[in-house]
Amino acid sequence: MAPVSDHIFPISDRLKQRDAREKLLNQHGIVLWMTGLSGSGKSTIAQHLEAKLYDAGFKTMVLDGDNVRAGLNADLTFAAEDRKENIRRIAEVAKLFANNGLVTLCSFISPTLAMREQAAGIIGDDFNEIYVAASLDVCEDRDVKGLYKKARSGEIPTFTGVSAPYEEPQNPALRVESGKQSLDECVDALYNFILPRITYTDA
DSSP: OOGGGHHHHHHHSSSSSSSHHHHHHOOOOEEEEEEEOSSSSSHHHHHHHHHHHHHHHHEEEEEEEHHHHTTTEEEEEEHHHHHHHHHHHHHHHHHHHHHTTTTEEEEEEOOHHHHHHHHHHHHGEEEEEEEOOOOOOHHHHHHHHSSHHHHHSSSSSSBBTTBBOOOOSSSSEEEEEETTTTTHHHHHHHHHHHHHHOOOOOO
């Protein structure tokens, strides 16, 4: 029996190519891949950035770790291979959104360089790695979801930053210091970074 991949033929929509969709939306599609420790502020920043972009008339999509794992990736655990598969699926979805002209904000710990390289390889030129930087002490002091407390007590056996490593980005497209900067400063930095990249031009 031939492998399944031999029977898959991705649809090429010749009537509505990407440039036509972007012209219709009056914006360019892009992916902001926000990585950082749990509690660094990735999701909060993404939500506030989305609101700012919405007010400016841009069409957005936010992909967040908890939301994706509650639905699309509900079958995955936090074992190493499943975390890798989690990122793969998310990257494929983000690529589809960007190809349809949407400003796609991804908020995922994605703790290893290999995971983020995998995402970049799938998404291609639309991929922009954003490092939301905050020290472990700051994130643990916040502990907005109570996860660090559970990790320290052994309830969560493998937790990034405590019992599993986090590999900082080597050359992110942008680094925001969420442990030192205010929320507004982080959002403004991201907005100023993204605005010239999503503002529509025919070129």
